[in-house]
Amino acid sequence: MGEGKYMEQDSECRNKIKGQLVDFQWKLGMAVSSDSCRSLRYPYVAVMLKVADHSGQVKSKSFEMTVPQFQNFYRQFKEIAAVIETV
Amino acid sequence: MAGEPEGSRALGGLLSGLARDAFHGQPGITEELLRSQLYPEVPPEEFRPFLAKMRGVLKSIASADMDFNQLEAFLTAQMKKQGGITSDQAAVISKFWKSHKTKIRESLMNQSRWDSGLRGLSWRVDGKSQSRHSTQIHTPVAIVELELGKSGQESEFLCLEFDEVKVNQILKKLSEVEESISALMQPA
Numbered sequence: 001m002g003e004g005k006y007m008e009q010d011s012e013c014r015n016k017i018k019g020q021l022v023d024f025q026w027k028l029g030m031a032v033s034s035d036s037c038r039s040l041r042y043p044y045v046a047v048m049l050k051v052a053d054h055s056g057q058v059k060s061k062s063f064e065m066t067v068p069q070f071q072n073f074y075r076q077f078k079e080i081a082a083v084i085e086t087v
Numbered sequence: 088m089a090g091e092p093e094g095s096r097a098l099g100g101l102l103s104g105l106a107r108d109a110f111h112g113q114p115g116i117t118e119e120l121l122r123s124q125l126y127p128e129v130p131p132e133e134f135r136p137f138l139a140k141m142r143g144v145l146k147s148i149a150s151a152d153m154d155f156n157q158l159e160a161f162l163t164a165q166m167k168k169q170g171g172i173t174s175d176q177a178a179v180i181s182k183f184w185k186s187h188k189t190k191i192r193e194s195l196m197n198q199s200r201w202d203s204g205l206r207g208l209s210w211r212v213d214g215k216s217q218s219r220h221s222t223q224i225h226t227p228v229a230i231v232e233l234e235l236g237k238s239g240q241e242s243e244f245l246c247l248e249f250d251e252v253k254v255n256q257i258l259k260k261l262s263e264v265e266e267s268i269s270a271l272m273q274p275a
Contacts, residue, residue, distance in 0.1 A: 007209040007210055007211040007230060007232055011209060012232060012244040013230060013232040013246035016244075017246075018246045018247055018248035019245065021253060021257070024257060026260060026263075026264050028268060031196070034195075034198075035199075036198055037150050037195040037198075037199065038151060039150065039151050039152040040195065040196065040199060043268065043271055046202065049245070051247065061203075061235065063203040063204060064200055064203070064204055064205075065204070067268060069204075070268070071265075072208075073261070074261045074262075074265060076208055077254065077257055077258055077261055080210055080212065080229045080231070080249070081254050081258055084212050084229050084254055087214045087225075087227035
C-alpha cells in the first residue's frame, strides 16, 4: 500500500457524496498455516466498517491490513488529527 | 545434469520460473517453455522428472518458510537421498531462496488473504463553513478515501467524512489495536 497521500483534485471521492462512519470494529488475527504454506505465521489487523450513506442506509465493509500497513494507517490518522485541530 | 556453471544459470532461471508460476501467479509458464528456454538439449521425458523434483524442493522450502539452518539441513538431506540433488544444485537453490525468500513469502501471504486489502489511503481536511442566521460556523472535516481490493480484482473506493470528534474516536480505537499488537509481539 502506498503511503497515505494528500487527496488530489481528481480523486475518486471528488463527486461522490461522502459516507459517515457509524462503527469501526477491529480484530487482531494471526494467520498460522494454509493450503499453500504450512508456516505462514503472520499477524494481521482485520477491520469491519459500518458506513451510512446520505439516505441513512448502513453498509458493512471489511478489509485486512498487515502490521506495517496498519502502522501507516494509524500514522495517517494521527496526521489527520493534527491538521484538523489547526483548521 | 545441470552440474556445470551454465547448468547453475539454467537452474537459477528454472527456479525463478517455478516461483513465478507457483507463487506469483504468472500465467503461461509451461514445462515446455522452461525446457526449451533453459534446457533445450534435454529431452522432455528426462526434463519432466527433473522439473518435478525441483518444484517439490522449492515448495517444501517455501511452505516451511525455512530459515537458513533449516534450509541447510533440508538440502543436505536431499543430497543424501537416492535420486536427490547434487551439491552444485543445492548451492543454486540456497542462493535462490536467500534472495527470493521475502518476495515469495509476501506472495504466499497475499494468496492467503481472501478479504479485501487496503490498497491506498488519501485524505484532505476541509474547513466547512456554514451560515446559521448571521453567524459563520466553521466545522473542519476530514475527507478520507480508502482504496480496497481483493486479490486480482479491481479496486473499490470508500469515501468517508469525519469531523474532529470522529477522528479522535478512530484514533482511540487505533491505539487499542496498537496495544494489542505490542502485547502480541512481547516475548512470552
